[in-house]
Amino acid sequence: MLNPFHRVVSVAQGVATKYRKNLLHRLVWLSCFSICVPVIITGVAYYQISMTAAEQQAIEQSQSGLTNLKDSMENLLQGLEKDSFQLAVEPLLTESAKIVDLDTNYAYQQQMIDMLTRKANFNSWIHEIVLYRLGDPFYISSESGNIRKERYKMHDDIELVLQSKNLDHWELLPIGVQKGYITFTRQLKSSADNSMIGVLIYQIKLLSLQDYLEVVSGWGSSLYVLDRQTEVLLNSSKSSGNGWMTTDVKQFLNGEDAVNSRYLKQGNRSAYLFTYVKTALGRTYVSVTPREIITNGFTWIGWLTAIVVCFVMICTMLITVLNLRRIYNPIEQLMRYGEELSRGRMNKKAENEFAFIRNCLSYMEEESNKINEYVLRIQPTLREKFLQMVLEWNPFIRHSLESDCKTHGIEMNQSYGVLVADVENMHRESRFVKGDQPVVAFAVANMMDELLASGKYPIRGYVLLNNEGKAAAIISPVKEMAEDKWYSCIREYGAELSQSMATLMKIKVSIGVGGLYSHIADVSISYQEAKIALQRRIYGYHEEVLLFGDTVKSFKPLPQLYPNTVEARIRDCLNAQDVLQAEQELDSFLEKLGHTENPGFIHQSYFMLLSGLLNALQSEGGNLYQILKENVLFEELGERRTVTEIKDWFTERFFSIYVKALRSGSSCKGKQAIAQICKYIRSHVLENPSLVQCSELVSMNPSYISHMFRKEIGMGFIEFITECKLEESKRLLSKTDMTIADIAGVIGFSDRHFLRVFQKHYSLSPSQFRAARR
Numbered sequence: 001m002l003n004p005f006h007r008v009v010s011v012a013q014g015v016a017t018k019y020r021k022n023l024l025h026r027l028v029w030l031s032c033f034s035i036c037v038p039v040i041i042t043g044v045a046y047y048q049i050s051m052t053a054a055e056q057q058a059i060e061q062s063q064s065g066l067t068n069l070k071d072s073m074e075n076l077l078q079g080l081e082k083d084s085f086q087l088a089v090e091p092l093l094t095e096s097a098k099i100v101d102l103d104t105n106y107a108y109q110q111q112m113i114d115m116l117t118r119k120a121n122f123n124s125w126i127h128e129i130v131l132y133r134l135g136d137p138f139y140i141s142s143e144s145g146n147i148r149k150e151r152y153k154m155h156d157d158i159e160l161v162l163q164s165k166n167l168d169h170w171e172l173l174p175i176g177v178q179k180g181y182i183t184f185t186r187q188l189k190s191s192a193d194n195s196m197i198g199v200l201i202y203q204i205k206l207l208s209l210q211d212y213l214e215v216v217s218g219w220g221s222s223l224y225v226l227d228r229q230t231e232v233l234l235n236s237s238k239s240s241g242n243g244w245m246t247t248d249v250k251q252f253l254n255g256e257d258a259v260n261s262r263y264l265k266q267g268n269r270s271a272y273l274f275t276y277v278k279t280a281l282g283r284t285y286v287s288v289t290p291r292e293i294i295t296n297g298f299t300w301i302g303w304l305t306a307i308v309v310c311f312v313m314i315c316t317m318l319i320t321v322l323n324l325r326r327i328y329n330p331i332e333q334l335m336r337y338g339e340e341l342s343r344g345r346m347n348k349k350a351e352n353e354f355a356f357i358r359n360c361l362s363y364m365e366e367e368s369n370k371i372n373e374y375v376l377r378i379q380p381t382l383r384e385k386f387l388q389m390v391l392e393w394n395p396f397i398r399h400s401l402e403s404d405c406k407t408h409g410i411e412m413n414q415s416y417g418v419l420v421a422d423v424e425n426m427h428r429e430s431r432f433v434k435g436d437q438p439v440v441a442f443a444v445a446n447m448m449d450e451l452l453a454s455g456k457y458p459i460r461g462y463v464l465l466n467n468e469g470k471a472a473a474i475i476s477p478v479k480e481m482a483e484d485k486w487y488s489c490i491r492e493y494g495a496e497l498s499q500s501m502a503t504l505m506k507i508k509v510s511i512g513v514g515g516l517y518s519h520i521a522d523v524s525i526s527y528q529e530a531k532i533a534l535q536r537r538i539y540g541y542h543e544e545v546l547l548f549g550d551t552v553k554s555f556k557p558l559p560q561l562y563p564n565t566v567e568a569r570i571r572d573c574l575n576a577q578d579v580l581q582a583e584q585e586l587d588s589f590l591e592k593l594g595h596t597e598n599p600g601f602i603h604q605s606y607f608m609l610l611s612g613l614l615n616a617l618q619s620e621g622g623n624l625y626q627i628l629k630e631n632v633l634f635e636e637l638g639e640r641r642t643v644t645e646i647k648d649w650f651t652e653r654f655f656s657i658y659v660k661a662l663r664s665g666s667s668c669k670g671k672q673a674i675a676q677i678c679k680y681i682r683s684h685v686l687e688n689p690s691l692v693q694c695s696e697l698v699s700m701n702p703s704y705i706s707h708m709f710r711k712e713i714g715m716g717f718i719e720f721i722t723e724c725k726l727e728e729s730k731r732l733l734s735k736t737d738m739t740i741a742d743i744a745g746v747i748g749f750s751d752r753h754f755l756r757v758f759q760k761h762y763s764l765s766p767s768q769f770r771a772a773r774r
Contacts (some may be wrong), residue, residue, distance in 0.1 A: 043309035084186040097197040116142035133198035228282040383408040393524035418526040445471035494545035535599040537642040622661035673698040685724040
């Protein structure tokens with residue numbers, strides 16, 4: 001009895017034998033394995049890379065958000081600090097040190113109370129402002145007015161502030177925290193000897209600051225604001241505890257970097273993303289985000305990766321199986337050789353699949369030989385080459401014309417005419433590219449050949465492609481017929497050809513017809529006449545069939561004058577960026593040229609129009625070098641043969657290039673002018689330059705300069721002049737001893753106007769600014 005191991009080996013050998021006999025199954029399994037392994041490895045690698053990038057993105061977003069929060073909070077806190085400083089230097093408070101009987105000077109106390117109340121009511125973040133003068137038995141409060149120390153609810157907190165060595169800072173005081181306040185203290189100094197005479201205490205609404213932090217926090221983060229001793233001043237979770245402040249976290253927060261992020265573990269819990277941003281004033285902003293929240297935000301990456309991997313594997317395996325099935329199909333059919341053997345298609349039974357493959361290769365070789373034979377048959381014959389030489393009248397066939405005609409079975413003394421078919425407006429067909437013209441011409445030639453072979457018309461002939469890649473036909477009547485009947489037959493033939501191409505391939509074909517001549521040697525003349533007939537399209541004619549005889553009849557000598565006035569109107573419209581009016585003027589230009597009925601003159605006139613517009617664009621500031629570098633305009637125009645193609649090229653191609661370059665040049669010129677004016681104003685600001693004067697400096701319209709000024713600088717002309725004058729006043733305040741009145745006169749302001757504008761722009765009076773700089 002066989003043991004299990006031998007059973008497995010026997011089954012494996014049976015399966016191997018089975019699949020060794022079936023090449024298709026082996027290829028399918030090998031292909032699926034070759035596809036799945038790299039795709040899965042690529043998917044896993046992509047997932048890991050994406051998650052790493054996502055976590056890095058979370059760190060960058062955390063740092064960016066915390067930096068924005070820091071800026072916002074610092075603006076708020078520093079604004080309150082600045083407000084306390086301005087209050088502390090108010091003469092009403094600094095001069096209070098000189099008042100000995102302040103306890104009984106109720107009028108002075110009332111002024112101080114009114115000042116504190118105005119400050120507190122002006123800022124919604126402030127709950128109360130308290131003033132304490134050293135040695136006084138009372139406090140002056142914006143809430144309670146004059147109140148005795150022992151009766152004031154925050155008395156113990158103020159005592160703690162006075163005992164502290166560090167004033168002018170934020171802190172959480174016991175009673176203040178219970179009441180929902182965070183405290184900022186500011187020393188009050190005497191104006192005489194700069195000694196400390198008391199303190200200003202700002203009670204700020206703690207709950208409002210915490211709510212503000214709660215609003216701006218993201219990713220489910222907890223936000224904290226720490227002081228220099230890494231004690232929590234504010235937090236978004238409304239928890240005053242420091243349980244999260246482990247040794248590792250504290251060591252991380254004491255780092256030298258101004259901004260940093262790191263994943264740290266909190267005991268046995270999962271990791272948290274800690275991000276901090278430090279300020280120059282010693283405060284530290286900390287964001288704490290659980291890693292699970294970050295990773296949960298990017299679970300879609302895993303699902304997307306899995307879906308894409310599965311989709312790619314399924315699609316690739318299906319495509320592989322289908323392709324393998326198609327590849328294996330000849331072998332499978334050869335293996336079903338019963339019926340084929342009965343017909344004698346195979347000499348003997350193949351031993352294995354490789355024998356069948358050899359038979360298939362032999363079959364493919366036979367088919368290849370058939371294809372080569374077919375290609376040789378469709379290549380131009382010697383007769384077609386001879387007819388091409390006759391069409392272009394090659395001088396080498398002049399002496400052998402008679403013998404060549406006999407060799408190729410072509411009658412010499414027979415009436416012949418030439419038709420040339422040309423496809424119009426191929427540039428407007430998105431399904432064709434530039435190199436598809438010979439293919440389309442070949443399709444037209446096939447249709448011409450089919451119509452000739454149908455016997456519907458009493459004509460016969462030879463269809464070929466000329467040297468220009470157009471379909472041409474050398475035709476002759478089956479029997480003698482009158483000339484008018486001949487042209488009528490040709491019109492019907494050409495009309496059906498044009499209609500058939502429009503129906504089958506959705507393209508428009510024009511047919512030029514040359515004259516009818518009685519000798520094969522005159523075919524080249526008829527060919528040139530057919531091409532001349534096609535040139536009538538440039539006059540604006542839209543017939544499907546154009547006869548050379550009609551061209552001769554319609555010829556009338558007209559003065560051939562270039563329409564300079566119309567060109568000037570087109571140029572003016574484009575310079576004004578009025579494209580619609582420019583198109584109407586172009587129609588007038590085309591109409592005037594069409595009356596001349598001289599193809600050479602008309603073509604050269606279009607090139608003159610293009611050159612004139614390019615010169616006008618350069619004179620208006622357009623970058624002509626860049627335009628000619630990026631576009632082959634003259635070559636593109638030369639490829640247009642009909643009046644419709646030429647009009648479409650100007651309106652759809654060139655006009656857009658002109659307007660775009662004109663706008664770019666005008667914008668660049670305007671920017672240079674504004675830069676020149678700004679430089680001039682800064683160096684001549686004391687001369688009070690006007691808008692008209694600056695406009696004359698750059699030779700531009702004042703209204704345009706005013707518009708460009710606001711667009712490029714972001715402010716009006718007058719505002720910029722004011723800014724420059726204020727900058728000059730700051731320099732004079734810092735560097736000179738001139739009085740404020742003299743400085744106001746120098747920059748062209750009255751005293752009162754100067755004080756008001758300076759205070760509005762810098763939130764400081766000129767005197768305060770000078771004192772701060774000195």
